[in-house]
Amino acid sequence: MTRRIAILGATGSIGKSTLDLVERNRERFEVTAVTAATNADALADVVRRTGASFAAIADENRYRELAELLAGTNCEVAAGEEALAEAAVRDAELVIAAIVGCAGLKPTMAAVRAGLTVALANKEALVTAGALMTGSAAASGSTLLPVDSEHNAIFQCLAGSHAEDVSRIILTASGGPFRTASAAAIDAATPAQAVAHPNWSMGAKISVDSATLMNKGLELIEAHYLFGLPSARIDIVIHPQSVVHSLVEFVDGSVLAQLGSPDMRIPIAYALAWPERMATPTQPLDLASIARLEFEQPDPQRFPALRLAREALEAGAAAPVVLNAANEIAVASFLAGSIRFPQVVDVVQEALNAADYDAPGSIDDVLEIDRATREKVKSMMQASCT
Ligand code: NAD
Ligand code: MG
Secondary structure, eight states, rough: OEEEEEEEETSHHHHHHHHHHHTTTTTTEEEEEEEESSOHHHHHHHHHHHHHHHEEEEEEGGGGHHHTTTSSSSSSSEESSHHHHHHHSOOOSSSEEEEOOOHHHHHHHHHHTTOOOOEEOOOHHHHHHHHHHHHHHHHOOEEEOSHHHHHHHHHHTTTTOOOGEEEEEEEEEOOOTTTTTTTHHHHHHOOHHHOOSSSOOOOHHHHHHHHTHHHHHHHHHHHHHHHHHOOOGGGEOOOHHHEEEEEEEEETOOOEEOOSSSSHHHHHHHHHHHTTTTOOOOOOHHHHHOOOOOBBBOOOTTTTTTHHHHHHHHHHHTTHHHHHHHHHHHHHHHTTTTSSSHHHHHHHHHHHOOOOOOOOOOOOHHHHHHHHHHHHHHHHHHHHHO
16 A cells, blocks of 8 residues: 655755665655645656645746746646645645744644644744644544654554553753863854764754753753653653653663664654664664764853753743744854854843743644744844844
């Protein structure tokens, strides 16, 4: 039986890894729909490779270009926000939600509301709209399969267990490029140093988040909504080798972990084949050559982002939306050379202090808080530069 899948964000890093697995297992999958932000060429190429029958491009100005590129194929072409949501629900059983940022909220929610199985890479969807997503999933019968490697690991460890038997989940963090750096060196960190992740190859934004440890902070919030545990029962441990992807502790003292090479195709394959498994071309784990697996406490002084994220999770309401939006603007400013590395977290702290929003009751509310926070943070930063 082939599984009908839609790939939202098909031209990105997760999208490409998904395509790689789909192409190696053609008999298992039929790609129904694919989407991209602006790159019509890349999206048309994905359509030709997969035979998808629906392609949506977010940028409406690229509609004509995409339509011309796909003239003579059986693929229907559409553009704009609604087309992304249409791609999510049309004919698919499994939706790979791999758009980056809040642009993924509406299409992901459309898939959840339609009761589909959703392989969720778009962590911002859970950070900013976690309660809305999981509430809608419970109402529609949609299954959320985490793709983020830590959450996928926890999902695997939880399989077959009862919620009341889980005492704690433990997220692992590589520690990023500044794990052993002095406070002074972190103070002077350049964008090139910050994006040089020791273990994973990822986009610039998520790499900077790994350097501040904000990525782990966002993942803490993501874990809370996915697995329903309070902040106090979600721990974070630094594990520089990125081999143990996360752990679950049970009431009897047993701790289960999922291990593997740091390759996103492993968690993506788990979501694609679930509840079965499928082969991947990834490097087998060679524990003897890795030799040592180390663990240490994160340093709250050098990495204050973790505290901020935990406070935002515990404050609830709009705080995670503000945290996420302020962080995105701050990271972009850092990458553009406008602020220094430690100021990324300072900007987020200031935005949280200044925020005064009601809890979002809908995706539109989330998007409005996101928009307003971005605007406020930009003018805050401009004011402090002049
Ligand atoms: P990416 O930037 O490589 O790709 C993003 C995809 O989203 C592209 O297809 C792009 O065209 C599309 N997109 C971007 N902006 C859009 C918009 N405004 N409207 C519609 N589509 C838009 O990102 P990625 O690294 O593949 O990450 C995707 C998601 O997965 C993110 O939420 C990220 O945090 C999460 N994630 C990624 C990794 C990883 O290893 N890359 C690991 C864990 C989680
Ligand atoms: Mg992760």
